[in-house]
Amino acid sequence: MMDIQVMKVGVVSCSGEEIPEGTLCRLACRKVLDERPEETVTICLPLFIAGGEEERTFASNYPTITVDGCDKMCAAKATEMLSGKPSKRLSIPEILKKHGLKPPTKLRHFGPEEEPAVKAVAEEIARAVDEVLEEE
Amino acid sequence: MGKKHKKVVVLPCSGIGKVFGALARETMYELLEKTRPGTVATTCLPLLVIKDPEAVALVTENPVITIDGCPKDCAKKSVEALGKAVDKAFEAIKFYKEHKDLKPEGIAEVNETGCKLAVVAAEEVAKEVDKLAAGEVA
Ligand code: SF4
Ligand code: SF4
Numbered sequence: 374m375m376d377i378q379v380m381k382v383g384v385v386s387c388s389g390e391e392i393p394e395g396t397l398c399r400l401a402c403r404k405v406l407d408e409r410p411e412e413t414v415t416i417c418l419p420l421f422i423a424g425g426e427e428e429r430t431f432a433s434n435y436p437t438i439t440v441d442g443c444d445k446m447c448a449a450k451a452t453e454m455l456s457g458k459p460s461k462r463l464s465i466p467e468i469l470k471k472h473g474l475k476p477p478t479k480l481r482h483f484g485p486e487e488e489p490a491v492k493a494v495a496e497e498i499a500r501a502v503d504e505v506l507e508e509e
Numbered sequence: 510m511g512k513k514h515k516k517v518v519v520l521p522c523s524g525i526g527k528v529f530g531a532l533a534r535e536t537m538y539e540l541l542e543k544t545r546p547g548t549v550a551t552t553c554l555p556l557l558v559i560k561d562p563e564a565v566a567l568v569t570e571n572p573v574i575t576i577d578g579c580p581k582d583c584a585k586k587s588v589e590a591l592g593k594a595v596d597k598a599f600e601a602i603k604f605y606k607e608h609k610d611l612k613p614e615g616i617a618e619v620n621e622t623g624c625k626l627a628v629v630a631a632e633e634v635a636k637e638v639d640k641l642a643a644g645e646v647a
Contacts, residue, residue: 390537
């Protein structure tokens with residue numbers, strides 16, 4: 374029998390307070406979550422530590438894409454350690470390099486200058502969502 | 510009088526999808542860049558979740574103030590999970606309750622009114638920063 378349940382993909386962003394790429398990561402994830410509300414779901418990353426059992430089962434409940442602002446890969450590592458293996462691990466530096474874009478320089482109040490980077494990262498996340506949905 | 514501190518660490522939860530998580534983050538940036546630059550330091554909260562040694566050292570060796578976006582208190586609990594008690598914990602909604610004329614909106618970043626509220630919130634948090642930096646008990 375065909376399973377017609379609508380599948381959602383988890384998108385977990387690092388919060389990256391310390392560097393502009395963290396803000397970019399968060400904004401791009403939010404953009405995808407807002408544009409694809411039927412197919413995506415998220416969780417506040419620190420809930421893997423601060424939350425209960427329900428929060429820690431997130432990555433077993435949803436195939437999950439992690440998005441990280443730098444090569445420390447906090448979201449990917451925390452998800453794997455505390456919830457479950459992510460289906461895909463995206464990294465902002467790799468995405469920016471692929472698109473030939475410079476990293477942002479501001480920690481907050483992104484505007485038109487940062488828009489191409491937010492758009493490019495959001496597109497990569499959306500593509501990863503499509504791939505995960507196709508695979509499932 | 511306790512030990513004086515050069516740095517006071519401020520950690521917001523940055524809750525994704527919650528206006529008060531975004532307000533907590535904006536308040537920290539206001540402190541870091543404008544209200545108490547040079548004294549306030551921060552680190553990425555997820556670094557504590559993965560127990561990054563440098564981030565853990567920063568948090569365990571300096572006074573810490575957390576600002577959380579909801580009663581789940583993720584920033585506070587992430588510090589406590591390292592065996593360290595926070596020196597002062599705020600819930601961001603408190604700032605709005607005290608300044609109802611400044612209703613923050615927006616979930617990734619707060620709107621202009623939210624930014625104004627963050628300026629006011631940063632002033633209030635700065636009082637605690639000063640006490641901790643001076644070695645006074647908060
Ligand atoms: S991956 Fe990098 S930017 Fe993101 S939270 Fe970790 S250290 Fe910060
Ligand atoms: S305290 Fe609330 S808003 Fe902040 S990260 Fe935790 S669950 Fe999200």
